[in-house]
Amino acid sequence: MGQQERISRFVVYERWFNAQLLYIKAAAFLPDRDRVTSIFRTTNVSEEDIWQIGTTVAATRQGGSLHARGDLPASDIRSANLDVTAAEPPARHGLITGWSQEKDGQKYVAVQLAAAAKLIISPARQS
Numbered sequence: 796m797g798q799q800e801r802i803s804r805f806v807v808y809e810r811w812f813n814a815q816l817l818y819i820k821a822a823a824f825l826p827d828r829d830r831v832t833s834i835f836r837t838t839n840v841s842e843e844d845i846w847q848i849g850t851t852v853a854a855t856r857q858g859g860s861l862h863a864r865g866d867l868p869a870s871d872i873r874s875a876n877l878d879v880t881a882a883e884p885p886a887r888h889g890l891i892t893g894w895s896q897e898k899d900g901q902k903y904v905a906v907q908l909a910a911a912a913k914l915i916i917s918p919a920r921q922s
Contacts, residue, residue: 800869802879802889803837804912805849807859812914819865819914821905824891830901832891834879837866840887846917848887862920865912875904 804823806812811823826832835852837845845864853861869879877893891908894901 799838800836800879801838801866802869802872802891803835803845803849804832804865804867805835805852805861806863806865806914807853807856807861809862812863812865814863814916814920817914817916819863819909819912821902821909823865824905824908824912825901826891826894830892830894830896831882832894833882834889834891836879836881836887836889846919848885849917850919851885861917863914863916865909865914867908867912871911872908875907877904 804819806819806823810820812819824832833852835845835848840848846861849861849864853859872879872891877891880890880892882888882890894904
């Protein structure tokens with residue numbers, strides 16, 4: 796994966812973003828119990844296809860629905876001393892790996908990622 800490859804984190808819970816102030820919260824990037832964060836590599840993917848992927852992802856989350864996504868380059872993730880690795884299937888799926896075992900360390904890095912990410916609201920939510 797290239798340094799400038801666009802990485803998208805789908806926002807499937809309302810608590811992960813602020814629609815009024817248009818920002819993604821650090822909670823969206825925190826790793827799961829296995830210390831990985833699920834992402835998708837979306838460089839050269841049409842907006843329509845990105846949202847279709849997100850809709851599919853949201854359908855797999857209990858209580859989740861697609862609200863938005865946070866986009867950032869892979870270089871911002873690597874600058875935070877994490878890595879992005881492919882984890883297919885599904886196609887284009889990847890993981891942010893290399894998270895600290897310490898919760899405070901995870902939160903600190905998640906804040907950095909959230910600050911670097913551009914929030915894009917789902918077209919379905921806008922209508």
